[in-house]
Amino acid sequence: MRQWTHAEYTDAAGREIERMADVVAKQDMSVPVPTCPGWDVGALVAHTGGVHRWAAAMVRDLAERRYDREAMDLGVPEDRAGYAAWLREGGPILVEALRAQDPAAPVWVWGGDRHVRWWSRRQLHETAVHRVDAEIALGMAPEIGEHEGADGVEEFLDNLPYARWRPRIRELTGEGETISLQSDSGAGWVITLNPDGFSYERSQQPGTVTVRAASSGDLMLLAWNRRRSGDYSVEGDASLLTWWLERACV
Structure with a gap:
């Protein structure tokens, strides 16, 4: 990247x-x-x-x-x-x-x-x-370009824990469930829900739920709730993605 x-x-x-x-x-x-x-x-x-x-x-x-x-x-x-x-x-x-x-x-x-x-x-x-x-x-x-979209996904995840005016963000915890965001460009991220919050890493591994999109820009639009999850290819536990998007809303 x-x-x-x-x-x-x-x-x-x-x-x-x-x-x-x-x-x-x-x-x-x-x-x-x-x-x-x-x-x-x-x-x-x-x-x-x-x-x-x-x-x-x-x-x-x-x-x-x-x-x-x-x-x-x-x-x-x-x-x-x-x-x-x-x-x-x-x-x-x-x-x-x-x-x-x-x-x-x-x-x-x-x-x-x-x-x-x-x-x-x-x-x-x-x-x-x-x-x-x-x-x-x-x-x-x-449209959001590939480079801007890839950085935009990470910027969103970097700042999300600090959006304290959105109290439901504190609910983004779990027991190791993972949300995988994957782009056809090769960029990918895996978000892990931990008991004390969430973490993410660059990875192309599938998750408990995996979202596949044409570009990182498309994934940035999903992260910011500017595009519906139904517009993407979703594999695995779709209810986990819905749960995440309802709470990870800035």
Whole structure:
């Protein structure tokens, strides 16, 4: 698998922001987003562009605490017709903040790697997932590249134990049952449910339940609950996969 640098994550995040802005440009902002219940495209854009500016501020300041995003003036346009341009304008703000800092500099994060490099990786995948949300809402076929998808699966699994606002994540325990995620590209992971939580490793071994997909991007969409398990080839205990997906929901 490709090993990403902070600079590569940063550049890729910038490209994803451009891509999402292209997707939503001149679109109806009132279209519901089925993968984000209660949101329409406008709310999705406002959230994503706000996260970019919020993250940029904390990285720029090397914040030791979480900034209150709701209390920040993020410059969201009053007229939703300006949302796509505003989203696009947030790209350079985020990219410049990330480029200006040492990737190993400490900063507040909600995950485990409490350094600037966590934010470049997180913002790449944050934006990719929400770009997919917009594409699904607008009737487009979403795609995630192989390299981005493979890293996105691992980023999801790395951060999942820290998503403390989702209490059901604490239920992801077991007695050694395994969930195997396998791609036709050759990338694969096996998640093991332990009494005190879960672990994962890169492996092409089958599991108690095994999911097979064409690409790592497809597996990333499954991990983020952006595609239904019924769209995949599932071998073994399908109820275990359903159980996992119900709880591993960020």
